[in-house]
Each structure stands twice: as structure tokens, then as C-alpha cells.
Amino acid sequence: MKKIAIYGLGRIGRQLLRIGLDRDIFVPSAVADVKDLKTLTALFSVDTNYGHWKGKAASNDNGFVLNDHEIAYVDSAAGVPDWGALGVDLVVDCSGRATKREGAQAHLDKGAKYVLVSAPSKSLTDCDAVLLKGINLDHFDAEKHHIVSMGSCTTNALAAPIKVIRETFGIEYGLFSTVHSYTNSQSLTDQPMKDRRDSWAAAENIIPSSSGAAKALQFIWSDLKVTGKAYRVPTRTGSIAELNLITTRPCTVEEVNEAFRKAAQGELHGVLDVLEEEWSSARIVGDTHSALMDLPLTFKQGDLLSIASWYDNEWGFSNRLAEVTQFIASKI
Template identity: 35%
Template structure:
């Protein structure tokens, strides 16, 4: 399977690193409007995951990484790229700019066979969460949204708790700051996003509820808020759920612990260790339930889950490539 990445931000660059060692795939090209020498520098030195562990250099418009050659382009419009000539099977659309059917189709028009977004995408694009409804994929689908990191975490929580019954759920996501915020106070259409990200706890608007309502019959029963905190990686999901029947801490922890050891073990993990966000850096799971923090008052359940918003999410994108390959 021949892969190209469009958009070399945090997710694109982490995918670059991981795809080089992914069996059954070959990273053949990347595209980003930044100067290529700057891209090579950012690939070589990463503040979160450390320096690139193999030789990495730029030869003309080709990035040479550990002996592997990856073409580098700087097209602002994917339609200007010749994915057909490179035999690209799947484009990982990580720019955040081509998330509509029309936009993502620019890659198809350039010759790619399929497009996998790195976000939820527009309503006309199928929303498929790996481990939940990936079985809906068929050969005729050419653009897929795998949801975002928060959607991948909360989907599995809702699905497992639906076996008991949910009256309502509120998700408060304490999330590391991102490139969509500012490092010093400045203007922004969402005023709070314009405040210095490393200096404050900052509430921001997220579209998590709209995403979850697309795949669960829970319209009007969900609410969500993201609180950006001054750390560079990791997230904690504080879930408050009103259950349809009485539950116990032991019952809930058993449910998630059992799931983590069986069909969900690739996606969901369970711990009762006294951990903090830094302990989950590089964790491949989309959701790690912290059983030590589960609590119940009446029928109100408090559930705490962790995830690495970059590594966990890219792990699901790699899962999608493996799942999609037989349908090519």
C-alpha cells in the first residue's frame, strides 16, 4: 500500500515517523506549503517524542529517512499534485483544510484511490470509528473520516455503557494546548483561543456532541466542553453520566477491565495505578480507563479516562490502513 501525507503538522509528522516502520505500507510522498528544509528540521527534532533516531536528510525535493526516499511537495491545492504517477493508494489528509467531500476529492482527482482524513470531516463523509463501526466500510467508499481523538475516546465509553443504559452524559475534556491556540495574547474569532495557551486554563468550543450524535441515538442527551491546560501532550476525559439503573464502582470497573483484556485490548486499556498525563505519552490506546477514580453517587457515574491525543490517534489511523488494504 503506497501512502502520501497532505499536511505536515503534529499528526502528519508523527505519521511520517511511524509509517516508515509500518509493515505492508510504503510512504512515498508528503505535501505541505512550509519550506522543505524547515519540514526536515521539524521531522528530525521533536519537542515531545525526541530526535529522529535514524539518518535524515534532504536531497533535492526528496527526504531521505533511514535510507527510505520520500518525495516532498509544496502545493497549496492537492489537485495540482500527480498522485497517479506515484501510484498512491491512500492519502492521509492531515492539513485540516480539505475536510469536505469536495475538498478531499481533490486528492482523488489527482489520482489517489482513497482518502483518510485526520479529523471528523463534513457530514457527507462517512464517520467511522475504528473498533466501533469500521465494519461498515466497503470497497465503494473512497473517503473516510476516522473521527478525532476525543471522539475515538468517548465513542467506546458510550458504547460499552449503553449495555446498562444512559440517560445523559457530559464530557469535560482536559486537553493539552494545540496549534489552534496562541502562545501570546492576540485576536481570534473565538476570543479565548486567542489567549496565551501556556499561561491559562482555557475553555474552548468543540464539536464532539455533533460527532457523537451522528453515530448514537442520543440526541439531546449529550454535552461536551474542552478545557485546554498548559501542557504540550495528553488529555483526561472527565465523564459524568446519569445511568438508567443503579450501578456500582465495582460493576463499572469490571466492565471496562474485561473489555480491555478481550476484543477491546487494542483500543482500550484499564489501570488503577496512580498515574498522571505524562505517563501516557506514546500510549497507543484511544482510551485508558482510570479505575482508581471511578465513583458513583445515586445513579450518577463519574468516569475518568486518559489518552495521548497524538500517539493514540495516529495508532487508529494506522489500524485503518491495515483494515482498508484488503478492500483496495
């Protein structure tokens, strides 16, 4: 059994740990973070977005006790742990600080054999591969891919419908806008921030933001001509991406929706699903899919096709992260 460690127990790290245990996908041998163990245990046990964990969460002198699993805790305030001494094979970096190669390489230098980054790498030189379940995960090469990026929640939410449209109708070019719940990179009160727009209170404003999804998508499909932007809004979780495309071949609304229905039951089952009725974001909070296509929002205006993909930016992405973790651990 390969040993897996989680580095960073923030929003994504905690959901990854819940999903790994609840779905019996994996049990990490170690978790590393800079915060104190008791606080981390409490945050894992009760989550504002997803409620009480159904299991029993406690801690002892060595780390977490989650149900019958004892998981070592490593204080990483002084730096990346000695993974070699801990016998760790795969580190899932959920710190948000491994988007450049040196950040991910630090884990390999400390003895880990592979690193899965839960964020979009800055460039293709900053990772060995960008791999998404349902899209190109079968391209994983254990000999070559020691640093793997899984992109972002938005990358995954867009990649699934883009795959369907590309393969069915072709894509000339497109533009997306994602309406995304606010995150920890923003401020709860007005104060100067590195990104000027983030200087205003996240829970009280609609804040335009950049999206790394366009670049990550081009790492997967180098010829893809799709770009876009994001708007952060005052919801705790749950997002939607609108994608406007010019397709290579003519298509109708019904043909597009039928292609999504077919993919949801076929090659993208579990990754993409469809919504046949009108819903708001409350419907998709806690949903495990990367993309839920809102079929009533599909429309055509001349040659322009518009589609909409809902996604729980925390829970859906964390489910894919857990599955990709399990996949890589089974191949190394």
C-alpha cells in the same frame, strides 16, 4: 501494494509518518506540504514531545530519505498534487482543512481513489463514513466509502468507553468535559483571534473551547444523547476526558471497572486500556491507546456514573490513524 500519500506534515502528519515506519505499518510513496523540505526533515527528526527519531532522517533533491526509504516530497503550496500522475490510491489528509466535502473531494478530483481525514467532518454529508478502530471499522465498504473521517483524538478517547457502557449498561444521556493540551489553533501571545477565547496566550491560560467530539459520536450512534465541551490547558500533550452518564440499567463502580478490564483484554485490546493506580498526565504521554480508563476515578453518586479517560491526544490518535490507514489500504 497500494500507494499511500500523506497530505500535511504537521503535528499529526509527522507522528503518523513515524508510527508508520517504526511499526512497519506502511511506507508512504509521497508526502505533500507547503513548507520547505529541509525544515520538515529536521522537525521529523527531532520532536519536542517525543524526542529524537530512532532512525536516520535525511533529504535529497527528490524528497525524504528515512532509513532505507526514499519518499517523494511534493510542494503543495500551489494546491492539491496530481495524485493520479503519482499513482496514489489513498491520501491521508492531515492538513485539518478537509473537514468539509469539498476539501476532501479535491484529492479525488486529482486522481486519488480514497481519502482518510484525520479530523471530524463538519456533517455526515461531508464524508461517506465516520469509522473508528474498535468501534465500527468493520463497516467499511470500499464501493461506497471513498471519503472516511476518523473523528478527533477526543472522539476516539470517548468512543471506546461509551461502547463499553452502552453495550453493558445502556446510556440514557450524558455530559463530558475534556481537559486538553493546547494546540496550533491557539496563540502563544495575547492577540486578536477568530475565536475570542483563543486571543489569550495558550501557555499561560486555561481556555474554554468547543469540542467536535459530540457531533462525531452521534455520527456513529445516532441515538446517543451525549454532549460536552473542552478546556485547553498549558501542557504540551496529554489530555483527559471526564464523562458523566445516566445509565439505563443500574451498575456499581466495581461492575463498571470490571467491564473496562474485560474490554481491555478482549474486543478493545490495543484501543482501550485501564490504569489501576493514581497517575498524572505524564504517565500517558507516548501511550498508544485511544483511551486509558482511570479506574480510581470511577464513582457513582445516586444514578450518576462518572468515568475518566486519559489519552495522548497526538500519539494515541496517530497510532489509530496509522492502523486505519493500513486497514483501508488492505481493502481497496
